Amino acid sequence: MNTLILTERDVRDVLTMKDAMKAVERAFELHGRRAVQMPPKVYLNFDKGDLRAMPAYLEGHAGVKWVNSHPENPKRGLPTVMAVLIYSDPETGFPLAIMDATHITNMRTGAAGGIAAKYLARKDSKIFGFIGCGTQAYTQLLALREVFSIEKVLASDISERNAKRFVEYCGRFGIDAEVVDAKRACDCDVLTTSTPSRKPVVRNEWIADGTHINAIGADAPGKQELDSMLIKRAKVVVDDMEQAVHGGEVNVPIAEGVIKPEDIHATLGEIIAGFKPGRESGEEITVFDSTGLAIQDIATASVVYEKAIKEGVGTPIQFFEDRR
Ligand SMILES: NC(=O)c1ccc[n+]([C@@H]2O[C@H](COP(=O)([O-])OP(=O)(O)OC[C@H]3O[C@@H](n4cnc5c(N)ncnc54)[C@H](O)[C@@H]3O)[C@@H](O)[C@H]2O)c1
Known part of the structure; x- marks a missing residue:
């Protein structure tokens, strides 16, 4: 054989x-x-x-x-x-x-973001923000394109070169895209964060009601992309409870005592299997905390x-x- x-x-x-x-x-x-x-x-x-x-x-x-x-x-x-x-x-x-x-790894991570947005974002989402325009942003975009008709991409990165390259890539699909600062990137229906940051890159007050956020970057203890108060305000869905509490987006807010593991709404699998509801109104803020599963x-x-x-x-x- x-x-x-x-x-x-x-x-x-x-x-x-x-x-x-x-x-x-x-x-x-x-x-x-x-x-x-x-x-x-x-x-x-x-x-x-x-x-x-x-x-x-x-x-x-x-x-x-x-x-x-x-x-x-x-x-x-x-x-x-x-x-x-x-x-x-x-x-x-x-x-x-x-x-x-x-x-x-890149494709399955993108796939998770696309699926999470399918269950958690507003169906009429048109404007897509990206903070962090490195490797993961590309497959996140590919997956979101499978679910939504993307009208506009707002791309933000500390490297202008990376943001510009990503904007060019969006252009290949005929998507209108522009390089913006982090605050402006949050002015969207679906925000994807994929940075290796250890301090929040998204402030609570930048996020409007009804937004869905795919938090992809935090996958180890101490990593954090979203303001802890934003996590407290949002309906949080994780890929796996144990991994997320250990090193996902929720790890810092839990360590700080801002939220408790019991405050996490569900795993994505529980929503897909129909055990828990996904988005329940046009106003709620939803966050998918992705750590990456085997x-x-x-x-x-x-x-x-x-x-x-x-x-x-x-x-x-x-x-x-x-x-x-
Ligand atoms: N959840 C998962 O399944 C999963 C899978 C793969 C990677 N990741 C994580 O996602 C993150 C990104 O991975 P990648 O492969 O895209 O890395 P990458 O190095 O290709 O891209 C990271 C991008 O983020 C930008 N950046 C860094 N700090 C920033 C900040 N403070 N604000 C704005 N932009 C910033 C960099 O300039 C770069 O363009 C890492 O933390 C990685 O560990 C998670």
Whole structure:
């Protein structure tokens, strides 16, 4: 039996945002129904960064993502984040594929934002603000485009170059986009924050009633993008209770005592499964606190594997000697 090797190029060739969103929505629903296995991430910490193992099992799909974060890597000509995923057959444990998961991470993160906005944002949302116009902003935009007809993008970043590049990218889809400051970016129907900030980049008073916010950037203890009082004012939905309390957007407001874990409205999966309501009025402010779940990666990897097999993409190798 062969193991399929899938490079970043191969993954890019087969994976569409539509496919990623379908797989990730189902993964969240199963999470809401408590029908997944997802032990907490395991960390190895080094002077210059860390490595994390993220295993998961859902609906016949099993695997583990092994991903680093080394902020000084660009100086050495290497990306900050590189991810590899082993996709295994739960029947036998056989490694069906070893694939790049850097693109999978970006796509599944975008997919989560798009799905959260589908359940939480006002249906007539037209103006989309972005604070942080780096890697994640691009796949967030791709996913939001699947759900809404975007009339205007307001892009803000401490790097004007990054904001301009993102505005150009929006232009490729015929979207009217402009570079603005953070306050002006909040003048929107759906705001996406994807910065690595450790102090709020969004002030409570900048956000009007009825806004939905996808808070993507905070995924480790001490990270925070939104004013704690804004979290207190909003209906907060998390991807996973334990991960969010540990390192999501809610981690600082909880540590400060501004909110309690019981104040969190629901997980996204509970809303998708129909156990809890999503948006209930045009006036409420909703926040989706995304930390990134292993089930999103494995569900997306399953689609990549199935499509690669069907389309003959990738390089099969024989890992183990034949024992028959
Ligand atoms: N929730 C998830 O599943 C998930 C997945 C991937 C990454 N992330 C997190 O999202 C964040 C962004 O990741 P990325 O891959 O897009 O990184 P990136 O480095 O590609 O982009 C970050 C962008 O934010 C900008 N920025 C930094 N500080 C800012 C500030 N105070 N105000 C405005 N802009 C600012 C930078 O100039 C850059 O353009 C990181 O914190 C990362 O850990 C979360």
